[in-house]
Structure formats: structure tokens, C-alpha cells
Amino acid sequence: MLVYDARTNKMHSDAVDTAHVLVIGSGGAGVRAAIEAAGYGETMLVSKTLTGKGGCTTMAEGGYNAVLRETDACEIHYEDTLKGGAYLNDPDLVQILVHEAPQRIRDLLEWGAVFDVTDSCEVAQRPFGGQRFPRTCYAGDRTGHEMISTLVDRLHGTGVRIENEVTVISLLQEGQRVNGAIGLDRQGAIRVMLADATILATGGGTRIYDISTNSSSGTGDGYAIGYNASAELIDMEQIQFHPTGAVYPYDARGRLVTEAVRGEGGLLKNVEGERFMKRYDPERMELSTRDVVARAIATEILEGKGTKNGGVYLDVTHLPRSQIERRLPVMLEQFLKFGIDIRDVPMEVAPTAHHIMGGLRITTRGETTLPCLYACGEVSGGVHGANRLGGNALAETQVFGKRAGEAAGRVKEQKKAADQKMIEDAEQRICTFLQGEVPPSSIARSLQTTMWEGAGIFRNGPDLQKTLGIIRHLQTLHPKAASPANFAECCILQNMLTTASLVVRSALLRKESRGAHLRRDISQNWDPEHSPYGHTYLSLSREGIETRAVT
Amino acid sequence: MREISVKVFRFDPSCDTTPHLQNYLVSVKEGARVLHVLHAIHDEHDPSLSYRYCCGSGQCGSCAVKLNGQPVLACMEEARDEMIIEPLDLPIKKDLIVDMDPYLDRISSLVPGAEFRMPAPDEVEAIKPLRSCIECLACVSACPALKVIDFAGPAAMREDMRLSLDPRDTCDRVTEAVSEGLFTCTSCQSCWKVCPKNIEIPGKAIEKLRALANRKGLTLPRHEEVEKLVRETGRSVDRTGTTFLEQVPEILEPYGEVKATVGFFVGCMYNMRLPQTALDAMEVLRRNGIRVIIPKEQVCCGSPLIRTGQVEFLDTLKSRNINAYVFRNIDTVMTMCAGCGSTLKNDYQTPFKVMDINEVLLRYGIEPPARLPVKATYHDPCHLLRGQGIRTQPRELISKVVDLVEMPAICCGSGGGVRSGMPQEAAALGENRRNEIDKTGADLVISSCPFCEFHIKEHTDKPVKNVATVLLEGYREKDRRTAQKETC
Structure with missing residues (x-):
């Protein structure tokens, strides 16, 4: 088979990789899926970063929710998750999550994960927001890093082929069936990857916002790639704004300040020194759900009770220094680097775009609406509903990573052939970037500020319409690649624009306030549990919002 | 902006x-x-x-x-x-x-056994300090050893130690570490000092692995000989002539007013290989009002044993040394060997304060020496710069006598038992020093560690002198000029 190499402007015949299962993404979900799939046949993992270093799992600090104690129960975890998710979650997916999270953490422990333990050799747990039991397992405040180190260790023992620094730009299809993907290597050469089953585990995309906790890889690639291949996505309007992101220095604003800080006893105070959460959720205070805390902080700042740097105080100075040093070492180290000793001085924090609850519609086996395409982790939707509980995402990566890997592994072997037309289309797409006019970074910056202003924590119809108009205009600009090595940046920018448009279109479709989605222009007389609405959905062929019977 | x-x-x-x-x-x-x-x-x-x-x-x-x-x-x-x-x-x-794969690939992975056992709290606590590594390879970049000899690198050693602490792992990580270059580490501490997670790889991984290797009988024969010598003689080098301790009284009074009193810990090298350098230092101290007490029963500090993982005899050395000063009610012990100083400061828990001679001289101030028309470069001893954080003091002293030209602070190859155990590596690192010294165009190399001075002498045509010796030369020149004036 001949494949075009943009770098040499020649056709190459050796750039086709085949595997039984192709996993796209190297975060917690992707690596877990690959480990599982490897048991069924040749598996290839493709990552746009270095495996183990990309994605957001490695940055996840606080923990992993799992029912491990006799005094806790899966049913309580289930209820907490549904309530936290404003009853928009897919109940079947939540059942799976809460019942399998304990087994999946056990896998990690067997493979060498070093979680904090109690004196009686049980995995230690800490309280997290919106949960009635302290069920968040942790490794200090570097839980995700501990997990990904363990997973990559395990991955190396499975024989999975790892392709690092290859950016997938589209899926290959035969009719509706997905049979692989097209990627770009660092030099901008096209790579064709064929597989019987393909798993999207590309993570989230809150880099579409000006202020975000995500790593540079959180650009929404999977949503866009899936959408372009005609998969259906749900609840894309549901963006979690983490209440506590750093506000200084400016270039690093949005950096995650883990919920574990509040879990360990950190207090939120406005500039007047008032513990303002008592006015928003007197019962749960700082450990209310993230949507509530984020709106509370945003409101305080809007009302002029914020600090000079545009945040509120998050204070741990009353805690024993040793507790801060042992339980929050990463926070301590990061803030010290920026000149703040959190043992002596309160942190300044403000909300930051953190997690996309929506995503590709999946079944309990991780199947998307397209044959042979699977999704797991943040790129999928339905598990978290309208607001994710802290600690449920790391659990989700493992539970649904394993399920997607298994289901993909079980797919029957098929004849593998790439649709030449799709490869040519991809070539054409990237070659136009050489004639582009606008640096992708400028378009990205416009998008990020637009999204922050028009589709942020507080929303209304006219602003969302305006935002959609701007995104559509940005989509008409021609991103410029200085060289083939910049092709991937241009494709990623297009993915960001697509993801942003999905978020805003869904936000317009949901004419109610629900969880993280707050429409200030709409008043409603129902609480989330009794909402007449279900998922919003979007695909190339249809869009809308599901309705449901209210009891 | x-x-x-x-x-x-x-x-x-x-x-x-x-x-x-x-x-x-x-x-x-x-x-x-x-x-x-x-x-x-x-x-x-x-x-x-x-x-x-x-x-x-x-x-x-x-x-x-x-x-x-x-x-x-x-x-x-x-x-x-x-x-x-x-x-x-x-x-x-x-x-x-950069291509990170060659070194990332050499980091081992845990191989679980059939039976699972949850690590106990104390095991978790032991593993944790080694677990926060983000594999950025800053340590690999900074490591001088792996530039001249096959060595999997500090990050890989860290993981080998972590795995050997983990009850779930089934492999022999100690033997693996030895074959991956465990004994090539010069204990220069560069890896630790550049680590963004502040993981103390030399002390918490490499020396611990070497101690485990010792239990398996994997210590290098040359290192075993040193250990035997320390056991038998209290010294890590053999006798070749009159020692420093044999040439000095127990108390050296300064020439003028007493500004301070310190106990002196001479160390094996200055006592037995470079006694003249230590005598030069005594002269400089006496001239600057420092009263020096020199307990004769002091022995090797144990550094050669700690660095090579032979720690069985260590406590005996420690208590003998500590007692020697405690019996004399000494509250400040001065070292002039960078390795001894680092060991006393970091591996001992002493009831007295430990100061390097460079610190002592600057703390109490020195009489200005004459300037010599010499261009000199200074070699930072690893155990002074990174082991004790002493960078500016020797420079300040040297600059009073000669013109100082800087060169990069890189290990000369003499530490960590490498000079005795891995002579080819030590020589290769010494040659790297030769190149850097030549680049400076200096006529003289100055340092403040007997191991460095002894080793670099073999790898440069320039004279190599201790800070104290250079100061003394400055004083002698000063005296000569004064005498000349007086005769005129």
C-alpha cells in the first residue's frame, strides 16, 4: 500500500501498521484498555505524547473512589454519584463504576501501586466532596501519578506496541465500521494504522477554555475525531469547573489545586476573611459538590469579595505542618516554587475548567454508536452526569478502560484494508495548512477567551449564540503550518474548534440549569431529580435533548 | 510585561x-x-x-x-x-x-508474584521517598559517570531500590543493579541536587543498594580491602610515612589573640597521604587566631564504608570519633577534607557543630595575604559543593591571593569508591577535568578536598594546591615583602 509522506513529498509503502486492537491515548484509561486488550491479540497504543507523561491522569492529585469498608456500600456510592451528577448520569454505567472500582484498585495494588495505607494494612481513604463516606483512596496528593507509573510498568510487561508522539487526526472507516486511524508523526508524515477494533481514550478537552487544569493534551481530539466519523456524543454542555485553580503566576493560572486540600481540612475564605460557603451550602461547607463550590467562589469574586489577584483564599495554615507535608507534598512543592509557603500563607484560588462530563455515548461495554469503535475515560459520556464527584474519574479510567479493552479484544478478526479515499482526504487536509494564513496559536487564544466569556460557569442563550457565531467564524480561518512538523498543531486546533462548537450547541439544547450547566436566562420549577430532560445528543446526522418520564 | x-x-x-x-x-x-x-x-x-x-x-x-x-x-x-x-x-x-528511550527503557518494572501481599505501613513509608520520580531524566543528564562508562543511571538505581523494598516484586534487584553499574556512581550528588522532586538518590538508593549488595557478597574486592584496613587500623589508607597526627601537638595555640577554638578532624587522606597540606592549614589557622585541638585517637570518619555499602563497622567509628571531641568539651569540630565534612554533617548525629575550614576562616575573618601574579582555577569538590553547600567561601578566600577563572563544577572521578573500584572510569573523568582545566588557561588548580587534589594531580600538568596552601603562600610572600622593605 502506498502512503504519502508530506516531509519527503513521496509515497511510501511501509508506513502501515496493523494490530488487532488500536488504542488511541496513553492516560489511565488508554493504558488500562491496552493492558486488557493485549490478552486477546496484538495491541498497539498510539500516543501524541510520551506514554506515561501525557494526559491528565498523571496530574490527578486527590484520589480514587472505591467502596472498601464494610461500613460503606456500593449502593451509597451509587446514590452519591447520581445525586452529585444531578441525576443526569446513565444509571447502568454508574452501577458498573461503583461495583467494579474496588476490583480495579485491587489490580493496581497487585501490579505494584503504592497507595497510602492504614495501620491495619488497608488502603487509606479520605473524605471528598459530595460523598457520605470517606471513600477516596490516595497516594499523598500524587494519586494519578502513582497509578500511571504502575500502569505503564504493567504495560511494559504485556508486549503492547507503543507508538509515541504520533497524533491521530482521523478514524478510518469502512462504511460505518471503524477499522483504524490516520496519524501524523513528529515530522508530519502520515501514519496509517489498521485494526479490527479501535479504542478512543484521548481524555478531555478543557484546553478550549482560557483557564484550565488540563495538560497540553486536553484539546478534545477524541470528541472531534469521533464526531467527524459520525459517532454520537451526549451532554457535551456539562463542563466541570474545578473550584480551586491557582491564579498566579498568570501564565500558569488554572493549575489544579487539589480537592484533597479541602478534604484535609482547608478552608475557603473571601477577602473579608469570611467562610462564605456557609451562605451557599451550610451543611457540606467546603466539601460541597464541585459545581456548587465553583459557583460560590465565582460569585464571591464577581461581587468584589475576591483578592487582588482575582481569587479567594484557600487556607490550610491552621493544619499541623506535618499533615501538610505528608498529605499534600505536591501542593507544598508547587506553591513553594511560586514563592508561597502554604504552611504559613493561604493560597489564592479561582475556578478553572477541569473536566468534560459529556462525551461519546457508550454502552456498559464501552461500545460507541459506531461499530468497532470503543471509548473509555473522559472522552466518553454518561458516567458522571451533570457533575463529576472528585475521585470518580480515576476510578472510571480503570473500570471502563478494562471493559473497553476487553470488548475490543473480543471483536472478530477482519480483513484489514484502508479506504484510499480517506487517506487522500487526510493528505489534502494537511497540505492546505502549508497555504494557511493564521498561526494556530492565535486562533486557539481567541477560542479560549471566547469560551471562557461566553460558555463558562454562568451561561445564557444570547451569549451562547454569540459564542457559537465566533467559533464558526474561527472555523473559517485557515490555520498556517510553517512546516509539515506543524501539521499536527493545525489538526489539534481544528479539534478544539469542533469540541467547542459541540459544547456550545449542547448548551443551547439544554434549556434548563442542571449540575455544572447553569442557564441564567431560564427559570425552572423542578429540581434535578425531577427534570423532564435526559441527555443532550449530537452527531453528524441528528441533535436534540432526550425527555424522560418524571415520577 | x-x-x-x-x-x-x-x-x-x-x-x-x-x-x-x-x-x-x-x-x-x-x-x-x-x-x-x-x-x-x-x-x-x-x-x-x-x-x-x-x-x-x-x-x-x-x-x-x-x-x-x-x-x-x-x-x-x-x-x-x-x-x-x-x-x-x-x-x-x-x-x-531529546531521545529519552535509552534511559527510560533501562528503568525496571515490578514483576508481581503469584501471591499478593499488601505492603505494610512501614514498607510504604520506606518506598514513598523513592516513588515520586517523574522520570524527567534531569538526573541522567547531570550524571558524570554515565558519560564515560555504561551505567543505567540514577533514575534506574532509584527504581531498583524501590523494587527491592517492595514485598510484591519477585526479582533480584540488587544483582540487577550491580550489573547495571551500581558501582560506577561517584556519589557526586549531582542527580539529587538537580532532581525536581528532591529525591536523594545517592543516599537513599545507591548507598542502600550497595549495602544490600554487600550482604550478597557483591562488594568489589578493592572496596573489601579498604574495609579490612579500616577495621584493622582505623584508617582507610595504609601508612607510607610520618603522619600529620605524629607531627603536631594536641593543642596548637595561635600566634596572636585567640578568636576561636576548634577541634580538628584531619581525615585519613590529609593524615597519611597529604600531611603537608594539613600542616599548611594549621599554619594559616594559627596566623588567624584559631586555637586548634587535635585529639590523637580520632579515626576514619567511615565515609569510604558508607559510600561502598559496608556499614557494619560504622557505628564503632562514629562513637570513637564523637567521644574524642566530647571528652574534650569541644563545641565546634573543623574538617578540611570535603568527604569527612560531608559525612560528619550528613551521616553523623553529632553533639557538636561541624564546620569546614573554609567556613571557619571566613567566619572569623582572615588577615589579608599578598596577591600573587597567578591565574588559577578552582575545582569544586562534590562533597563540599553539593554535600555541604559550600560554594562562595573558598572562592572568596582564593580571590584574596590569585586571579580566579571559573570552570564547570563537574566530578573529578575520585569519589564513591570509584578511584579504587573502577579505576578506568575515574581516569576518564579525570581526563575530562584536564580538558576543562586546559580551557581556562589557568596556571594553577586549587581545590579543597584531598581526594580531588590527589586525583587531579594525575590528570593535569598544572600544579594542584589546597586553598590553605595558597593562602599560606600569600602570607609567605607578604612576609617576604615586609622583610624586604625592612632591609631597605
């Missing part, structure tokens, strides 16, 4: 024959990090600049670069004007992107 000037390493192997440093003027915001400068260059000046990054918060280890020669995480290090940004010392793919 402020404007800063930076130089960035550029190299595209597909079209460039040699790398070059490119100048950029960029506007950055208050508090900007090195990474934000790279973004600004990429977005505003030159989209062809290649560099790696991901999390932007010091957690993924993608973005390590050298900033003014020192490995740092680009996302965490504050941007400075006039900074030079270069790739790590690893094979370069393009610009700041």
Missing part, C-alpha cells in the same frame, strides 16, 4: 551540520516560567522551534531542559533575562527534544 533576551539551542539533524544558539527577544508576563518563554518564541517568533511539554505543573517530566547548564523543569523554573536554554545531555532529536 517585561522583555527578556534568551539564547536557545537549535539543531535540526535533517538539515543542520552543527547546532547553534539562537538569540530571541521575548515579552513575558510577571512570574513567567521557562516554558512560557518557549511558547512565546514558538507562537510569536518561530513556529519551527521544537520542545516537549505536557502537564505544565511539574508532574509529567516531559519538559526538562538545561537552563544555564543546569537541568530544570521548564514549566516550573522562573524565566530569567540572559538565560541559555539547551537540551538535556541526551541524544538530540531536534532542538530541545
